[in-house]
Amino acid sequence: MVVGSLQATPDSSPAGAFPAPGNLTLDNYVAVNERINLLQGLVNSGIFTGGVLLGTVVFGLLAGYALAVLSFRGRGTIFALVLLVQVIPFQLLMIPLYVMIARNYGLSDNYLGMILPFFISSVAVLIFRQYFLQLPKDLFNAARIDGASELRILWSVAIPLVRPALLTVVLLTFIGPWNEFLWPFLITKEASMQPLAVSLANYISSIAASTANPFGSLLAGAVVLAVPVVVLLIIFQRQFVSNDIGSGVKG
Known part of the structure; x- marks a missing residue:
């Protein structure tokens, strides 16, 4: 994908994986940036994905802690509903969600x-x-005896011990909204607010064919969209390895 985005003349043969220096250019990136603002698209994608990450981590920690550590009536029923939600495809909910958010709440053309x-x-x-279920109950009981509140226990005791789960959730959550284009496209038609995935989808469907090198321009946009995900994966992969090594050391 990177090589194809740098080719002045497309070469899809096996030899094209090792292009001649004279066939390398940045014109494809310039061409796609002239039609869609790559920087603005990245910023919009960051706002969209960052908001989703914030809500997912905060509410995921609170709900996961409550379902694993706290004892209350109906806990099993709530957990069964959590599992049930996972079998309902998002596409089935898209139309009622659009009616509720865009029409009832008036949040069209809005990041929220x-x-x-x-x-x-x-x-x-x-x-x-x-992950919380794997932690010893004595840790939480000792903190309660010392007078810690449940939020204090969650922040000071539970979260530091579930760091691998936190990194896993961040990675899994980041990839979804970062590549999501259908829902943001429904919510806003303002080009200045659309995430990069939406802008690239519009570019592919209506503009790319008219460029001098459609193949290279498409790959250039795809590279820009993929770079943050790859960087995040590389950074977090080091954390995963560190956690795995540390978990095997006693004392």
């Missing part, structure tokens, strides 16, 4: 309207719950 449907993730709740 993009974020709300993804603000709470049942997958994150399940992941945090399973």
Whole structure:
């Protein structure tokens, strides 16, 4: 994908994976940036994804902790509903969600309207719950004896011990909204507010064919969209390895 985005003349043969220096250019990036603002698209994607990440982590931690550590009536029923939500495809809910958010709440052409449907993730709740269940109950009981509140226990005792789960949720959550284009496209038609994935989808459907090198321009946009995900994966991969090594050391 990177090589194709740098080719002045497309070469899809195996030899094209090692292009001649004279066939390398940045014109494809310039061409796609002239039609869609790549920087603005990245900023919009960051706002959308950042809002989803914030809600997913906060509510996932709170709900996962409650379902795993606290004892209250109906806990099993709530957990069953969390599992049930996962079998309902988002596409089935898209039309009623659009009517509720765009028409009833008036949040069309609004970042909040993009974020709300993804603000709470049942997958994150399940992941945090399973990790919290693995922690010894004596840790929480000792903190309660010392007078710590449940929020204090969650912040000071539970969260530091479920760091791998936190990183997993961030990675899984980031990829979804970062690549989401259908829901933001429904909520806003303002080009200045559309995430990069939406702008690229519009570019592919209506503009790319008219450019000098449609193949290279498409790949250039795809590279820009993929770079933040790859960087995040590389950074977090080091944290995963560190956590795995530390978990095998006693004392």
